[in-house]
Structure formats: structure tokens, C-alpha cells
Amino acid sequence: MAGNGRKNAQATLIACLAAGKRVQEAAEDAGIGERTAYRWLADPAFKRAVDAEKAAMIARATAMLADASTEAVATLRRLLQAQSETAQLGAARSMLELGVRLRDSQELEARIVALEELANNRTQVRRGI
8 A cells, every 4th residue: 555545544544543433443444454453553653643632532522521511501401490300409509519610620630730740840850050
């Protein structure tokens, strides 16, 4: 397989592997043998391309979730006013649980940033920067 055929097969294999398909299935979709797929995966540059595509897929999914979250919160707020007490309770419980999780993740992120800054400062001191 030469030229564009190989590039197309590699692009298909990268997309399939990044999407979570098994190597055998991804190789079939790419029109290559399983041994070829494993040989390509042994190449660090190819593996980085798979990892980069996987990260891009996750970033796109995260953006879609963030976009939908505003609507989801609006729905929960409407449910707080529902006639059914069960619906009100469910909405209230969800909002409280999600609020706590959001706060916890923000606090954790701040702690990680502080630790990274501390580690960076210590590295600079050791290097005499």
C-alpha cells in the first residue's frame, strides 16, 4: 500500500483506535492486516497520533457537554417549580450533588496548580534560575 492509500489507511486506523475499537476491528476497517496495524502502533510517532486524536475526541465531547450543561441546569431549575414533589426533590438533589462536585473539582484544580507552581519554583531554585 503506497502513497495516499497508506495515508488513508493510517488515518482510518488512527480514528478507529482513538474511538476505542480493538486493533483487529480497526485494521479491518482500515483495510489492512492486523500485523500491519501492530507494526504501525509500535512506531512512537504513530502512537502519538492515536493519542492526539483520542485527546481531540475527548475535547470535542467535553465542549458538547459544556454547551448542553446550560440547558440542563435550566431544565433542573424548571423542575424545581414542578407540581410533583418527587420531581422537585430529584431536581434539588441533582443540583446540590452537581454543585458539590463542581466545587470539589474547582478546589482540586486550584490545589494542582499550586503544587505545580511550587514544583516549578523548586526546580528553578535548584538550577539557580
